[in-house]
Amino acid sequence: MDNVSDKPDRNKLSPAPPGLIMASLLLWGWQTEFFLYAVIMGVVLELPIFIKWRIDFSDKDINQLADLSGVIFFILTVYIFVNYSFQGIYKILELMPFVLLLLMLAQGYGLQNGIKTSALFISIRRLGESAGSDVLYKTNIGLPYVFICMISASSGNKFSDYFFYIMRAYHCMVIIHAKAKIFFENHMACLRRICHFLFLLNSTGISATTI
Amino acid sequence: MLRRLLFANFKLVYRFNHWLRQRFTSTGILILLIIPIAGIFGFDTRSTLSFQIFSITLILLITSMSFALFFKGKFSIVRKLPDYGSVGTPLNYSCVIANKNRTAKRSLVVIDELKTQFPTMHEFSNSKDPQDKNRNRFDRFIGYPRLVNAIQKLRGGSIKAITVDYIAEQSVLETSIELIPLRRGYLQFDNTRIAQAKPLGLFQSQKIIDNKDRLLILPKIYKTPGLNLQGKRAYQHGGISNASIVGDSQEFISLRDYNPGDPLRSIHWRSFAKLNKPIVKEYQDEYFTRYGLVLDTYLLNKSELIFEDAVSIAASLMTAQKEQDALLDLMFVGDNAYRFTSGRGLAGAANILEILACVEPVYESNIKEVESMVRQVSHECSVLICILLALDESRTGLIKELSGLNIPVKFLLLSDSNEETQGEVLKKYDIHVLQHDSLQQDLDTLWIM
Numbered sequence: 317m318d319n320v321s322d323k324p325d326r327n328k329l330s331p332a333p334p335g336l337i338m339a340s341l342l343l344w345g346w347q348t349e350f351f352l353y354a355v356i357m358g359v360v361l362e363l364p365i366f367i368k369w370r371i372d373f374s375d376k377d378i379n380q381l382a383d384l385s386g387v388i389f390f391i392l393t394v395y396i397f398v399n400y401s402f403q404g405i406y407k408i409l410e411l412m413p414f415v416l417l418l419l420m421l422a423q424g425y426g427l428q429n430g431i432k433t434s435a436l437f438i439s440i441r442r443l444g445e446s447a448g449s450d451v452l453y454k455t456n457i458g459l460p461y462v463f464i465c466m467i468s469a470s471s472g473n474k475f476s477d478y479f480f481y482i483m484r485a486y487h488c489m490v491i492i493h494a495k496a497k498i499f500f501e502n503h504m505a506c507l508r509r510i511c512h513f514l515f516l517l518n519s520t521g522i523s524a525t526t527i
Numbered sequence: 528m529l530r531r532l533l534f535a536n537f538k539l540v541y542r543f544n545h546w547l548r549q550r551f552t553s554t555g556i557l558i559l560l561i562i563p564i565a566g567i568f569g570f571d572t573r574s575t576l577s578f579q580i581f582s583i584t585l586i587l588l589i590t591s592m593s594f595a596l597f598f599k600g601k602f603s604i605v606r607k608l609p610d611y612g613s614v615g616t617p618l619n620y621s622c623v624i625a626n627k628n629r630t631a632k633r634s635l636v637v638i639d640e641l642k643t644q645f646p647t648m649h650e651f652s653n654s655k656d657p658q659d660k661n662r663n664r665f666d667r668f669i670g671y672p673r674l675v676n677a678i679q680k681l682r683g684g685s686i687k688a689i690t691v692d693y694i695a696e697q698s699v700l701e702t703s704i705e706l707i708p709l710r711r712g713y714l715q716f717d718n719t720r721i722a723q724a725k726p727l728g729l730f731q732s733q734k735i736i737d738n739k740d741r742l743l744i745l746p747k748i749y750k751t752p753g754l755n756l757q758g759k760r761a762y763q764h765g766g767i768s769n770a771s772i773v774g775d776s777q778e779f780i781s782l783r784d785y786n787p788g789d790p791l792r793s794i795h796w797r798s799f800a801k802l803n804k805p806i807v808k809e810y811q812d813e814y815f816t817r818y819g820l821v822l823d824t825y826l827l828n829k830s831e832l833i834f835e836d837a838v839s840i841a842a843s844l845m846t847a848q849k850e851q852d853a854l855l856d857l858m859f860v861g862d863n864a865y866r867f868t869s870g871r872g873l874a875g876a877a878n879i880l881e882i883l884a885c886v887e888p889v890y891e892s893n894i895k896e897v898e899s900m901v902r903q904v905s906h907e908c909s910v911l912i913c914i915l916l917a918l919d920e921s922r923t924g925l926i927k928e929l930s931g932l933n934i935p936v937k938f939l940l941l942s943d944s945n946e947e948t949q950g951e952v953l954k955k956y957d958i959h960v961l962q963h964d965s966l967q968q969d970l971d972t973l974w975i976m
Contacts, residue, residue, distance in 0.1 A: 329553045442661045470577035480579045494554040494728035
């Protein structure tokens, strides 16, 4: 029985590896010229790793923060569409890390150690506690935030070659984190080479497209 | 026509969703979601670089899925189930996994599966989901969440997947799996999957092992007051021994001297030999308390939760501590009229609970049949307890009829929290209302007649 570990949260997202949120925010700041904001946001979001001070947010508080983020997103969308028309969609994409910052702060500094799906989806919130455990659960939004930062960074559309290499590195970090236990098995080295080969093929394709 | 089309598509969507959840890890699902988003934004390659994210994530996923094709392994699994479980109470059972391969296996995930049954179109149309009132209009109209709940209910439970970190070659490992039963009745186990998310941890390759089994889930049991109702003992024609064993209809109470006229078969030969004078066995006719428990099964326009509550209360009363020699009759009408007796060497609580675990609600009125069944057996009963699901005209008639019998009758009425529970009938016949939301509290304050 020692070899068996009961992991009920097998289907729940694991937290982002330490430093990846900072790294993805730096990439975003670099690509979209929000570097100073990115540094501040990155420091604030990574700080909970080093300090133990936490706030006891209730579910209602988190719901209100999620609602506030939604309202900010709505106002931002209207404002940008009025000023930039359809092209504004890329502008909205650029600003997404700002929109989700409140929820990330609540997760990082809250005692809840995750965000309930009821905070993110009104339909689940309306079901209340009677909702099944398959829809109502706590999830860590660290990794989704990292990917949102990456997509936001891509809208900056600068330094495409470096961007691609950094993307590869970040994806490797995600995969290594997900498979931390078995990554160093012998056959993984072989698999890594295959992945590298696929990436190179992919890279060649990208270069061709860009030309 | 539209409904039928939607229903057919829902089944496909459900199957696809189920497959996704089983095959992809959480990181895999996240990457799967990123692909279309990055693809849409990356469509114009001159505006954003997200096409690069699209291509990286797509390649990762394809690589991960390709490796799943090469998963080899020989395993066997034996499930050790308990005799029964109870609704809502997590139960653990063990599974013996045998690794028949020549190599050790690491990071395996064991997923035990209950049989997925889809409701028919008719069942789906008639099904009522208590959560529907909290859903938005679109979800209520389309009905997909209702279908998902109906399927989960038919499946009957949720089983947590477990991770086996290491299993040596040619060896066995016993693991404990947790099951949370969601409904009563028999749960059908279908298969067991052994999954592995190598090499990238995004997509699971699986080995499906056919492993059929079944497990009885009993109704939820509440704490109820002991059955100590003030009913008179009633003469039981033929005695209870008539029901439990074939033979004399009287019960032995003592030995006494022979009197002229006593039948020869009453002589106790061993005592006769010892005392050298005829001694006979003395019998007594049986008088004892017999409780009648009437379960209303006619459920119309009411939530199935109410029926589940009624079954749970019936089960709780059947298993409650009662007088040592008392009998308890469970009576209900399904496709036929049923009467099961427990106590005094007859069916034990386990048998009655098994029957109650399989009782289904009826959607056509059967109150007349209940009335006639109770009238036939009422002379044998000392006390009647009647569990009602609603208070309509036909049931009011039943209440009047039963109240006219010369025995104490207690009526329990199950109610939704938002239902009107005041009225003349309630006061007149002392009907005890049990609210769904406060069932245990209501049972705690239940009568002792």
